Amino acid sequence: MSRQTQAIIHADALLHNFKALAALAPSSQSMAVIKADAYGHGAVNVARILQHVSSRFAVAIIEEAIALRDAGITAPIVVLEGAHQAKECQMAFQHNCILVMHCEEQLAWLERCPEQQRPHIWLKVDSGMHRLGFALSDIENIAAKYHHLLSEQTVIATHFACADDVDNNFTTTQIDAFTQAANKLGLPTSVANSPATVNWPASRNAWNRLGVGVYGGAVSTSQNIDVEIYPAMTLRSSVLAVRTIPAGEGIGYGQTWVADKPSKIATVGIGYADGYPRHCKNGTPVMIRGKRAYLAGRVSMDMITIDVTHIDNVAVGDEVELWGQNVPIQEVAANADTIDYELMTRVSQRVPRIVKYL
Template sequence: MSRQTQALIHADALIHNYETISALTPDSKIMAVIKADAYGHGAVNVAKILQGRCPCYAVAISEEALILREAGIDEPIVIFEGAHQPQECEEAARLHCILVAHNHQQLDWLTKTPASRRPPVWFKIDTGMHRLGFDLADIDKVMSEYAALVTAQTVLVTHLASADDLSNRFTQHQLDKFAALQQRYKLNCSIANSPATLGWPGTHAAWNRVGMGLYGGGPLPQLSAGSTLKPAMTLQASIMSLRTITSGESVGYGQTWVAPRKSVIATVSIGYADGYPRHCPNGTPTVVRGQRAPLVGRVSMDMLNIDVTDIPNVRLGDTVELWGSQVSINEVAKLAGTISYELMTRLSTRVPRVIVK
């Protein structure tokens, strides 16, 4: 490896987070959501780290399931978006995956698939998210028309729109709508994502679908005192250039930062092509030698600059934490006008993921 830019993936944090969340939900099973390359952590990495603990994984699309199978991951995998093409129905069965069906076209494809080559089917129901799922008013018709697809493995799934806001009553409204179905069909259910698993015990069902909680980012409801989730990723790079500039001199493209005093500027080997957000403003924190060092000037494609004037003994090659346990990814995301989900999933393939055991 040439430059020292890397994302450390902390196996102990992933296991800690998985176990902490599992302990909160003794009557539910936790499915680890590892779509989008496990939110940038590496889906195969995360599946292997959780192997033996986690009974089931979830991805968005078939291609993501295939990568896991090719890497030797054998646990059941739920494909959230179901089939986009008819041939994916048989492929899912061959790969021992579960398809979530959210529209009639998918159910028709599954019906035409010979029963011996058909995967288990879960039904997605729209209780207010208005993204995917059958309308509640149609569900009885759907369940009787496609009764041949309903088996003991079938799960009724819904997704919550605002579970990260504990004061928002829409979650209870969605739950109330779903409760009648739970009663009527006596099938297993899956409602909760991470914020719901942590903050809304009433949403816990047979399967909770946990993504961000495993990765220790946010926004998520706080756990009770004494138990916290740990960041599973540290994004770090090193100082590749150091210079002193005088008061009044500017740094970077567009000269958006002007030194208010004589300043020591460190150039760090990471930029927006690596996934560090270009929208981060002056002052966004990084940490060098245990001390905060603010971003100065615009983030460039491969580099960014920080002010290290107040950090004694700073040296070329020093490690800079962009986010991790010293700099919260939530803080960086907020300053960039986004959420940790986007920062994690946008980390580019140019950044090696290094597993720390």
């Protein structure tokens, strides 16, 4: 019996989500953010699925872009962290990548590139996230000083700190400050991630960078949003063993779950080495035989145990959904005190990604 632990990647959901998010901003262009192996969904798979609707892609680092080129992806790729060393400028040129530059050291590396071999760049501005980017007050001088490195493709970009939170006005503060600075430059702008595209219409600019929403992640603290998005990943496994234990027995490492009555326990072939979070609490839901069952005992490296006392006929080989259409990934994330982004990106290489086209 082969191990049945798989991440099913739903091509129709990826396409639907991208198109639905892009449709919110018909005057913008949208690109899919496929860094971190497309948030765990498989960057090459996702690029192939989205290449006819996303005219560019964004990744974090040049190595991710080169892996896409090796797989035959040809769309221009925006490298969100820009160059980490001088030689990456030339690599970006060779691989048709656009570097998002956030500091003068990077611009100095670019200056040293032969003029005919300089990649296009964007300039990143720190409008309040305080992670990367030129200061708002400096960007006019930087653009003037390095004018010879800019091109018709140069975009002024920034990133939001709180765009999923519709009650947090810091996003408006960032939009206002950024717009004031960017207006002076007269260059196109890129501001919105997927939560901002949904929640903050004023942030929809020349290029929107759509990440977690494309994968069906949570984009808003509001239930009232103008777009329906669907999970692009179903993480599933199967039952390896079923046993009945008497009341008073503890399950698994540390015996953190103790049966309060005779209980039927199913052991499932997925663990933290597959990316199922070890921090999931007892009671975290899974789906089996069309019903919810609940984590009982600590997550092990390769297995979990679930309480299926209330479900008839559970048998070895039964499919178990860890997250997907029936068990929202956000619910599992909340049980592990984290967010859906982390769960998606942590599904390990041991788990085969199976793309399903409908």
